[in-house]
Amino acid sequence: MKVIAEFTVIPVGTGVSLSEYVATCERVLAGTGLHYELHANGTNVEGDWEEVMQAIKHCHEVLHEMGVPRISTIVKIGTRVDRIQTMDEKVASVRAKQ
Amino acid sequence: MKVIAEFTVIPVGTGVSLSEYVATCERVLAGTGLHYELHANGTNVEGDWEEVMQAIKHCHEVLHEMGVPRISTIVKIGTRVDRIQTMDEKVASVRAKQ
Amino acid sequence: MKVIAEFTVIPVGTGVSLSEYVATCERVLAGTGLHYELHANGTNVEGDWEEVMQAIKHCHEVLHEMGVPRISTIVKIGTRVDRIQTMDEKVASVRAKQ
Amino acid sequence: MKVIAEFTVIPVGTGVSLSEYVATCERVLAGTGLHYELHANGTNVEGDWEEVMQAIKHCHEVLHEMGVPRISTIVKIGTRVDRIQTMDEKVASVRAKQ
Numbered sequence: 001m002k003v004i005a006e007f008t009v010i011p012v013g014t015g016v017s018l019s020e021y022v023a024t025c026e027r028v029l030a031g032t033g034l035h036y037e038l039h040a041n042g043t044n045v046e047g048d049w050e051e052v053m054q055a056i057k058h059c060h061e062v063l064h065e066m067g068v069p070r071i072s073t074i075v076k077i078g079t080r081v082d083r084i085q086t087m088d089e090k091v092a093s094v095r096a097k098q
Numbered sequence: 099m100k101v102i103a104e105f106t107v108i109p110v111g112t113g114v115s116l117s118e119y120v121a122t123c124e125r126v127l128a129g130t131g132l133h134y135e136l137h138a139n140g141t142n143v144e145g146d147w148e149e150v151m152q153a154i155k156h157c158h159e160v161l162h163e164m165g166v167p168r169i170s171t172i173v174k175i176g177t178r179v180d181r182i183q184t185m186d187e188k189v190a191s192v193r194a195k196q
Numbered sequence: 197m198k199v200i201a202e203f204t205v206i207p208v209g210t211g212v213s214l215s216e217y218v219a220t221c222e223r224v225l226a227g228t229g230l231h232y233e234l235h236a237n238g239t240n241v242e243g244d245w246e247e248v249m250q251a252i253k254h255c256h257e258v259l260h261e262m263g264v265p266r267i268s269t270i271v272k273i274g275t276r277v278d279r280i281q282t283m284d285e286k287v288a289s290v291r292a293k294q
Numbered sequence: 295m296k297v298i299a300e301f302t303v304i305p306v307g308t309g310v311s312l313s314e315y316v317a318t319c320e321r322v323l324a325g326t327g328l329h330y331e332l333h334a335n336g337t338n339v340e341g342d343w344e345e346v347m348q349a350i351k352h353c354h355e356v357l358h359e360m361g362v363p364r365i366s367t368i369v370k371i372g373t374r375v376d377r378i379q380t381m382d383e384k385v386a387s388v389r390a391k392q
Contacts, residue, residue: 001158006335006368008268013180015210016265016361016376019384023391036190036386037334040381041300041370044334051159053174058176060099061146069212070178072204074270076335076368077303080168082111082310087334090313094332104237106272106366108310111310114278114363117286121293126273135236136290138283139202139272142236167310170302172272174204174237185236188215192234195219197354209376235342245354249347256295256343256373275354276364278307 004078004087008042008055012064012070014087021068025059037087042074046087049079102176102185105154106140109161110168119166123157129181133183140172144185147177197245200274200283203252204238206267207259214231217264233283238270242283245275295343298372298381301350302336305357306364314363319353331381336368345375376391 011021029036029045029089032055036045045052060071101117109119120136127134127143130153143150157170207217218234225232225241230252232241241248256267305315315330323330323339326349330339339346354365 001155004334009309010206010208012206012208012214013212020210020391024386026388038386040298040331040387041334049155055194056291057099057147057337064177064179067369069180072206074371075173075175077171077173078169079162081162082167090334091332092317093313094320095316098320102236106305108306108366110304110306110312114307116306117289118293120290124290124294134285137235138200138233138240138286170304174270188236190247191215192222194217195216196222197351242316245351253295253343260373260375267372269371271369271371273367273369274365275358277358278363
């Protein structure tokens with residue numbers, strides 16, 4: 001099952017700056033071969049359900065190994081069976097109607 | 099890795115009433131043996147990362163088989179390595195401080 | 197416009213325990229007269245859009261005054277114009293179909 | 295109070311294609327003067343708390359006027375008092391550490 005997902009990782013109980021941890025998750029994603037895009041409030045990623053979820057889990061594991069005691073992550077997961085759609089097509093579809 | 103999670107399944111492209119689909123997901127959860135709690139804006143569930151995520155995936159699969167063309171799901175995932183905590187303890191911890 | 201909402205406040209850059217802050221937000225809500233329910237992953241609240249959003253904003257203000265440097269909050273907002281619905285009715289509607 | 299926010303509007307009980315409604319919300323945002331960015335899973339927007347929330351409320355109002363019976367919106371709200379930060383700076387801060 002293909003998904004278009006977004007995840008936002010919020011390390012808790014560490015310092016106020018989170019960019020080091022977000023950068024670490026980006027490196028985890030870079031190692032997966034999945035297509036992903038960082039934005040100001042999270043990271044969009046598309047691919048097979050299992051691969052996307054494993055990447056997010058791996059991100060949690062790596063951050064905990066770095067010493068983060070607690071993590072709150074928000075994931076949006078979109079699936080559709082009426083047609084295949086990519087992240088780029090979603091954005092293009094909106095822009096075409098603006 | 100243990101998680102305390104919440105998921106909210108939003109079927110898109112079907113009717114305005116979603117309770118039938120939420121009830122179906124509750125039955126999926128009931129079949130897993132995981133501890134879960136329905137509330138007005140989603141379902142809380144705790145357990146092993148893999149089992150929780152598989153349950154959510156299974157919910158998507160069943161709803162698509164029922165004819166739902168598109169699903170948007172929001173998942174909150176909490177992990178912590180400083181100590182073990184249950185959903186009931188989270189709520190009790192807040193109530194003790196109110 | 198009436199809303200059924202949920203919010204989860206995640207204080208960042210403080211300690212690993214967040215229950216003190218969640219309890220503070222519950223007291224803010226208690227002062228509003230709005231109907232709300234704490235659960236393991238957030239707080240459900242229903243009422244007028246403006247009142248609900250003001251309560252969440254007030255919660256941010258109070259936590260920042262307590263010394264929390266950074267807050268990430270996730271809000272789910274549900275509105276519908278086909279009929280009036282309460283949080284209790286949402287849950288009852290699902291349970292009736294289980 | 296300044297916020298960096300993200301919102302994802304999910305019209306329920308309409309067709310499976312949502313891009314028309316997302317485009318409408320983008321036009322609502324364009325009329326506010328707020329800085330915003332569409333991405334594949336939502337729209338990032340920054341500015342004063344009140345203005346950002348009013349824009350999201352206005353989006354709900356316009357979609358309901360278009361005939362959407364029910365809307366589920368997910369909002370992420372970030373506030374911080376340790377320093378001023380923009381959406382562009384958040385992304386740049388992560389990229390500098392990758």
